[in-house]
Amino acid sequence: MNKWFILLLIVCSLSLTTSCSISDVNHQEKPSNSLNSQKNSITLDSNSVQSNDFVLRMISTKDEYIVGEKVELYAALEYVGQQAEITITHAASPIGISLHENNSNIGFGYVMDQPLISTILKQGSAFQQEYKFSGISFDGSNKEYKELYNQLADGHFPEGEYVMTAKANFTDITSDLREDYEMQVSTSFRVVQ
Structure with a gap:
């Protein structure tokens, strides 16, 4: 009986510790009236989206x-607000870019280091992130995937229809109210013979 009680205590403790850690990592301070998420963004055209004072292309x-x-291919994050400049914090970059080839239905994500970096964005001057193949994928089992992976890793886009998606995740720390932003926009292109 004592053994089972101790085991149950350990399992409960680990469970609570894990859930608290995950909660702390995902906690974001957001004002209740904040309009800073993708669902409140305004699509400017098919390749750009605006959320408050920021435009992602x-x-x-x-x-x-x-x-x-x-x-x-590149993504651009631009501050279009009233101040001359603002400061944002983010992981290794405020923008991550993923790739999906529609004909083969194969996608490649990105990995980003998670340090806390600050960047100053000046009004009207965009932060640009050029696309670089990362090789991160969730499906590496078939021949078609391996062929596409090898060509992209060598810097060659084979024939196909592609969708590139830029995701921006950052925090505006300029004012007393720190605002977290999550924005996403895609563009498509074809590679032909």
Whole structure:
């Protein structure tokens, strides 16, 4: 009986410790009237979204590329508010970019270090993040995946229809009310023979 009681105590303690840790990691201070999440964002056009004083864009320099041609993609986060500059905090970058190839239904995410970095955004001047293949995927089992992975890792986009998604996660720490932002926007392009 004593053994079971001690085991139950240990399991309950671990359970409480784990749930508190996860809760603390995910805790974000948000004012109750804050309009800073994706659901309250305004879509400016198909490749950009605005949330309060911030605009996130996902840009491909062309809608269609030829196999072997350099594909130029980047995301831009711009502060469009009234102040000359503001300070945001974020992980290694305020923007992460993922890739999905529609024909094969294969997607590649991104991994980001989680230090707390601050960046000053000046009014009208965008922070830009160029797309670089990360190789992070949840499906590495089939031949088609391996072929696509190897080509993208070598910097070559094979024939296909692609969707790039930029996700911005950052906190505006300029005012006394720290506001957390989560924004997302996508763009698509084709690579043809």
